[in-house]
Amino acid sequence: xxxxxxxxxxxxxxxxxxxTRRLFDQSSGRSFMVAxxxxxxxxVEPFTESPGTLIQSVIEGGADAMLLSPGLIKQFGMLAAFHxxxxxxxxxxxxxMYESTQGKGEEFRLIASVEEVVALxxxxxxxxxxxxxxERRVFADNAAAVGRVARECRRLGIPLIVEAVPWGKASxxxxxxxxxxxxxxxxxxxxxxxxxxxxxxxxxxxxxxVTSCPVPVLMxxxxxxxxxxxxxxxxRGLASGAKGVVFGRNAWQRTDAAEAxxxxxxxxxxx
Numbered sequence: 001x002x003x004x005x006x007x008x009x010x011x012x013x014x015x016x017x018x019x020t021r022r023l024f025d026q027s028s029g030r031s032f033m034v035a036x037x038x039x040x041x042x043x044v045e046p047f048t049e050s051p052g053t054l055i056q057s058v059i060e061g062g063a064d065a066m067l068l069s070p071g072l073i074k075q076f077g078m079l080a081a082f083h084x085x086x087x088x089x090x091x092x093x094x095x096x097m098y099e100s101t102q103g104k105g106e107e108f109r110l111i112a113s114v115e116e117v118v119a120l121x122x123x124x125x126x127x128x129x130x131x132x133x134x135e136r137r138v139f140a141d142n143a144a145a146v147g148r149v150a151r152e153c154r155r156l157g158i159p160l161i162v163e164a165v166p167w168g169k170a171s172x173x174x175x176x177x178x179x180x181x182x183x184x185x186x187x188x189x190x191x192x193x194x195x196x197x198x199x200x201x202x203x204x205x206x207x208x209x210v211t212s213c214p215v216p217v218l219m220x221x222x223x224x225x226x227x228x229x230x231x232x233x234x235x236r237g238l239a240s241g242a243k244g245v246v247f248g249r250n251a252w253q254r255t256d257a258a259e260a261x262x263x264x265x266x267x268x269x270x271x
Contacts, residue, residue, distance in 0.1 A: 019123050020159040020193050022087055023065050024216075024243065028269040031218060031244035034058045034251045034261070035067040037091040037126075047253045052076050058086075058252060061261030065089050067126055067246060070112045077121045089161065090117035093127040093145065106133045106169060108142045114152045124159040125149065129190070131183040133168035143190060150191025161246075162192035163220065174198060177205035184213040196220055196246045199237040210241035221247035227260050231267055244268050 024031045036055060039048050048054055055076050058066055065087040066080065073088055080086050092112045114125055129146055133139050146162060153160040164187035166179035173179075177200050184195045192215055199219040200206040210217050219237045221230075230250050238244075245268060251261050 016154065016157045016159060016193065019157065023089075023124060023159065023194070025064060025269050028271075029243065030238070030268045031064050031216075031246075032062070032265045032268040033065040033067060033089065033218065033244065033246040034061070034063040034086075035221070035246050035248035036072065036252070037067050037069050038248050040069040040071075040091060040094070045253065047257070052079065054252060055079055057257060058261070061251070061258060062265045063251075063261070064244075065124070067091060067248075070117050070120060073117065073120045073122055081121075087124065088120075088122045089124040089126055090120070090122035091127070092117060092125050092149070095128045095130055095142070095167075106135060106138045108133075108138055108145065110145055110149070114149060114156055114158055118156060118158060122158075124161060125153065126161040126163060126196070129162050129164045129183060129187045130167045131164070131186065132166045132179065138168075143186075146187065146190045146192070153193070154191070159193040160191060161194040161196055161218070162187035162190070163196040163246075164192070165197060165220075175200060177202060177209070181205070181209045181212055184209055184217060188213050188215045194218060194243075198222070199233060199242070200240075201233070201236070203236060203240050206237055206240035206242070216243040218242065218244050218246045221245065221250035224249045224253060227254075227256060227263065230260070231263055234264065234267055238268065238271070 051072055056079055063086045067089045069091050073090055077088055094109050094111050150160050164183040166183050175198050180198045184197045187195045194216050195213055196218045219242050
């Protein structure tokens with residue numbers, strides 16, 4: 001009979017793994033996550049005037065997880081407090097690159113600690129890694145912060161999702177395969193448990209992105225698309241090996257939001 005020694009470190013690593021797996025459907029192995037953190041950067045937009053109503057519609061749409069700001073988790077997290085409810089994922093950083101902050105310089109700041117959002121009810125955290133900022137200092141601050149948060153997440157057993165994107169003043173193409181692939185790999189090597197990044201339209205390049213990143217890749221949504229185009233593009237990304245989506249505007253900022261979320265959930269989990 002073999003003896004299994006369980007240390008505090010092993011227990012924390014197991015907890016991290018358990019919480020990571022909760023983000024993915026048991027049958028499909030994929031995740032349908034809906035991002036509601038956009039208003040943290042841009043403020044009130046159409047369809048966001050009543051955050052509680054919006055969050056409730058996403059819950060009813062069958063999201064596996066919801067990405068929210070710490071403030072929205074504090075105010076509305078209880079809406080998801082039921083058996084089978086979506087996992088709450090907290091945005092803990094603020095890159096000054098949103099439309100509302102453009103022209104004011106590039107900066108990166110953490111806005112909450114892992115412990116703080118876990119106390120609010122979050123079971124995972126998200127932060128950016130923006131790789132094409134103009135100033136080396138801003139990228140250095142960002143990379144160092146990802147490393148620190150990764151260590152904190154390991155200590156607490158909390159999954160870290162890094163949104164690795166070639167954004168910034170030095171970027172000329174957010175979808176350039178080489179820089180997207182590079183960004184995803186750097187995020188994984190800094191300690192991400194999951195990487196959220198662009199969906200590359202070229203199937204071969206998307207497959208290269210997924211296979212060269214040693215952690216699961218989830219696709220971000222980007223600008224709104226007609227539903228048929230959205231489903232076709234998402235299907236190609238899933239076929240290339242992506243493990244799901246983290247969609248914001250494409251899921252809820254539309255008159256056919258209920259239909260879109262139902263169709264996206266079915267596509268992610270049933271193919």
